[in-house]
Amino acid sequence: MFDYRPSNIRKEWVPIKSKIPEWKVYFDGNFWGHHDRERAGKEVSLDKQFVWDDEVWHIPAIYTCTKGLVVDFCKQVPSERIRFFMDKWNLSIEDGGSNFTDEQRMQIDAENPLAININRKVVLNGTVLSGTHNCGLSWNPCFPEGNCTEAKNVIRHYGLNPAYGWSIWRAAFPWAKKRKPQITTLRITLMQGPVAIPGPHFHVSAPGERIEFTHPITGAQHTLIVQEYAQHEMSRELFHRKNQEFPTYCMVMSYTLSPDLPDGAFTVTDCLRSDQPRQKITNPNEPQVLTGNCVGFIGVAYGSPAINYGGREQSKVHVICSALHFKPVDDVEWRMVFQEKNRKDVMVELI
Template identity: 70%
Template sequence: MATTYERYLKLNIDGSRVGLGSGESESSYFCTPKGAKVIGWAGVDGSHYCFVRGFGEMVFAVSPLNTPGNYVHPVARNFRDFLRLLLACGDTAALEQVSCWEQAQFGVFLQDNPLTGEQRAVLDSIGEKLLLAPMEQPFAYIKELQAGFDYSRLKYPEDYYEWVPVEPKIPEWKVYFDGNFWGHQGRERAGKEISLHRQFVWEDEVWYIPAIYTCSKGLVVDFCPQVPAERIRSFMDKWNLSIESVRTDFSDEQRMQIDAENPLAVNTNPNVVLNGTVLSGSHGCGVSWNPCFPESNGLEVKSVTRHYGLDPAYGWAIWRSVFPWKTKRKPQIRSLSVTLMQEPVAMQGPHFHVSAPGERIKFTHPTTGVQHTLTVQEYERQEIPRERFGSQDQEFPMHYTVMSYTLSPDLPDAAFTVTDCLRSDRPRQKRTNPNEPQASDSAFSFGIIGGAVDPTAIIFGGSGQGRLHAVCSALHFEPVDDVEWRMVFHEKRREDITVELI
């Protein structure tokens, strides 16, 4: 029986109208994989589509003008799916660029490039004569395929490696008490791996504990929450995130909300109970696998996903926690359980201004719906003594505002804070010539009642209602007449969970 590709060729269709023009079946481009058979040319920038020996009917897009290491991507599991994707998108250009696009960009491209009459005629002919229907959710199909593909299997001509260095080999898998995913220092022995393959559901998330490691100093546990790719794409589309996005693109409040919504963030504090004794974590580290940008995942996370056999079509928020032994010698493990406790998530609240003590600000808690009253007790400007700063070459901001207040009804510790909406001024070099521009330092930390560069809060009194809270504003070179304060609520969104491991 003829393959879909052979049946397509017999149609004698001018595929150039949809970016699949005829031409040489071999390519001289440096980035075309070895064993490639070209099945169509886009007609611009040397982009072409091919089968590759050893991969069956899988269709690859080759884009010579892409960035190094990003030249070749699979776009369809077979030629039949390739044509169905073409029917859904109208032109191979959309398929080629999915690897570097987000869902929103893909949608905009399709909207901005409607089908011409000639394209529609070609696509109608393909669909009718080969009995094919457009692919549903073409973007998700291609992203899933690319996320699960092992790019190391593709081989290239020698001149390719002049442009793209050979990717370092994944090192031998070893886990250390004082190490992390990037390596370790010293002469410590690697821990002994004990495979668990323990899977459980916490609220709406699937968690996986593949293994633990017994080291001379303590226990190492790897936690692997699984995140659906659709959830990651939705989050990235909402905030218009990409590989190039940087934190400075967003306001403080936006960053707070992004941190709260980030599906690849692990905001969890774990404890383990070993043979009836609670072990608290001393340190940890984390990496994440993002299936939306498989080529951007580092060697470290690739090592983890390969060792544990994690499905690359999903996102993985991988966290390693380390628990020191409470005994001088490594104990024998008779029983082991882990308790996961979610860290409170920060939620932005209303802004307010204060002109004098005695003012009352009413607000409603966003989760409980309870109305509270913040009563300002003291409100005054203060200045840090100049002699507190030891540098002779720099000037430091010294002016700030202190506010003390009570809450009625009061809120639990760490459930509510107040912060200045502005950041502190940065230290600057002293000027000897008043006409010279001043340069400011990018890093600055100075304590105010235990605080640092940003506003800080302290609490006085007992646990009853009416405790006195205090907060300091940001530091500035000149006194600030009006401080804009922001309420921040800290909420724990899920109950603790205990999981038996051994």
């Protein structure tokens, strides 16, 4: 995911005035450098441009390295779209919106014009290459002085128009065989990743309840049927830090959908976050101290895990857990979350 702010922005913003480094691309490196003695890749200029729905994309070059192929993707964004997005959410270079709710963050992620949420398929000489790692940065024309040196280097090297916003994504693909091949054909398919869309909230009091809802994209009517609903206490043996206490109480719900939705297209999550771990009390007169650690495997943010059971001929049973708390919970406000892909794949012939 790309931030709308220049890549070097932290809590205290200081304009960068360092010298733009020499342009070199390494298979095991990123925009900020590399960590071993590998040789820089050979640049193959392509200057490929294509339109994906309403977005203009550039693939200015690829790099053939000893270990594999590196591809740079650049998404062009009109400055007006960035400014509209920032004004809508009252964002600034100093304030990135740390006080937003989870639902607001989902909406911001979905609307951020500088975000890149894609998967890719690379076919080299008829053979699919599996990607291993990628990195990204962005150029925001609304704050030109705040853009990082690495972003300035990309803009300069590829001759990109700095009046536009740019999302720049670099991906690496190992060769299918140990020896570097001679490239005769190369094509790339880009596939948008699902976007999280917040849905209705609801409460559950007992198994058997039926919650009807309308899909926000398709408009189809669905029913969520609660199969089981009960309090649960996690085993303390799951937590191994002796000097900390972790929340262990949650609600567990299993449900079916009628009609069902594809795997990964729908889930349910707690509207609250888990309680933060705290230091164990050795002296009862000492105040409790919360730590900065998160209970990361359940209920912390949107996207709590669901477990599917059942075959193709019957409704799958989905199991979801609420956020974790130090005391038993009686009532949970649940939120539906839809994962939707709203654009078709695009295939681009590069060579």
